[in-house]
Amino acid sequence: MAKQILFLSTLLMTSVASAMTLQYLGETFLKTGMQFKSTNVGGLSAIVWTDNTLYSLSDDKGKAGEPRFYEFDLTIDKKTVGITPRAVHFITGIPDQAGKKQGLDPEGFVKLPGGDILISSEGNNDSKPREMPRIFRAGPSGAWKSDLPLADKYLPEATGQQKKGIQGNAAFESLTSFDGGRIVFATTESALQQDVIADHEAEGDWIRIIKYENKNQAGYQAVAEYPYRIEAFRDAQTGKELFRGVSEILAISETKLLVLERGVRIFSKTVWSNTVAIYLVDLAKASDVSGLQKLADGKFTGATKTKLLDFELDLTKERPGKAVQNFEALAWGPVLADGRKSLLVMADNNFSKKEITELLVFAVEGE
Numbered sequence: 001m002a003k004q005i006l007f008l009s010t011l012l013m014t015s016v017a018s019a020m021t022l023q024y025l026g027e028t029f030l031k032t033g034m035q036f037k038s039t040n041v042g043g044l045s046a047i048v049w050t051d052n053t054l055y056s057l058s059d060d061k062g063k064a065g066e067p068r069f070y071e072f073d074l075t076i077d078k079k080t081v082g083i084t085p086r087a088v089h090f091i092t093g094i095p096d097q098a099g100k101k102q103g104l105d106p107e108g109f110v111k112l113p114g115g116d117i118l119i120s121s122e123g124n125n126d127s128k129p130r131e132m133p134r135i136f137r138a139g140p141s142g143a144w145k146s147d148l149p150l151a152d153k154y155l156p157e158a159t160g161q162q163k164k165g166i167q168g169n170a171a172f173e174s175l176t177s178f179d180g181g182r183i184v185f186a187t188t189e190s191a192l193q194q195d196v197i198a199d200h201e202a203e204g205d206w207i208r209i210i211k212y213e214n215k216n217q218a219g220y221q222a223v224a225e226y227p228y229r230i231e232a233f234r235d236a237q238t239g240k241e242l243f244r245g246v247s248e249i250l251a252i253s254e255t256k257l258l259v260l261e262r263g264v265r266i267f268s269k270t271v272w273s274n275t276v277a278i279y280l281v282d283l284a285k286a287s288d289v290s291g292l293q294k295l296a297d298g299k300f301t302g303a304t305k306t307k308l309l310d311f312e313l314d315l316t317k318e319r320p321g322k323a324v325q326n327f328e329a330l331a332w333g334p335v336l337a338d339g340r341k342s343l344l345v346m347a348d349n350n351f352s353k354k355e356i357t358e359l360l361v362f363a364v365e366g367e
Helices: 002-018
Strands: 021-030 044-050 053-058 068-077 080-090 106-111 117-121 134-138 144-147 174-178 183-187 206-214 220-229 240-251 256-266 272-282 304-310 327-332 341-347 357-365
Touching (some): 044 341, 080 357, 106 174, 117 174, 206 240, 240 272, 256 327, 272 327
Parallel strands (some): 044 106, 174 240, 240 327
Antiparallel strands (some): 053 068, 068 080, 134 144, 183 206, 256 272, 341 357
16 A cells, blocks of 8 residues: 555656746847848747757748848846847748749748758738748758648638638748657648638637658658647637637647647727737647548547646736737747756737837746
């Protein structure tokens, strides 16, 4: 009996010790309209920390400049955080579609060990014909090399009524890698057109997390799709939530991810704020739904999720009086002075004077 109690006690202690926690350390911001090498530093929707450099992708669709990504110097000294731009690279060479130059809405970013990068773009459903979403590989300076394969279920019809594929401005927001780029995960912000459920506000839509594996000469190939359920809309005394989607994912292992959900809460016709939460997600027991053109056509088990941090509720003491910004980016940061891993969370200011580019730093324990 004593041995059983000791075993259960040890098991419980191990479980508690491995649970992930996020401790707020500090933050910094960039002024909206900040200029660097004749570019407007804004719309920063994805980040990667590697080789003592913070890379950040701008989702500029051409209003403030050409698609691009930046290199920043990052400093974290106890609770003091600073970022300074040091280089900018432009994304070039995207192939035409039916003789028409393709625009980009770049949202996801991965830096591969050899120097190449992966970028995801949402496409444009308002264009005629529609510009397709894409995930592509580029050289270190941003020159296009090749596209990763996307199943037909993700692609909307080029023209006419849309019955399948990504929803407008809700496509591939999220991209992350694991094991030196051997594994890449990508997901859409909202459900595919054919997967939208009738009461998604009350129940939460299902999206698909694509798992790619690098097959050497064959390149990246999709090997599975896992269903993940977005949280139902949550109204509060401060306002009604009108939208909720996944704005970023970050790999912990081959089966575990951090998922950043971001929504919009409306107070009045002209006043709104963001709802943001980070979840720990496990794909280990989730079904592979890659064979389902429409999720409603089959039975499946979704990924499990545990909320780690709610920006509206859990950071009021650490950030008193500060509005929740449009957080869209996650990255593992440098090891802190005390040996803990850091997590970086960045907000996209949408090139708006009413919004701010913020970078928050958290100390990570567990997992």
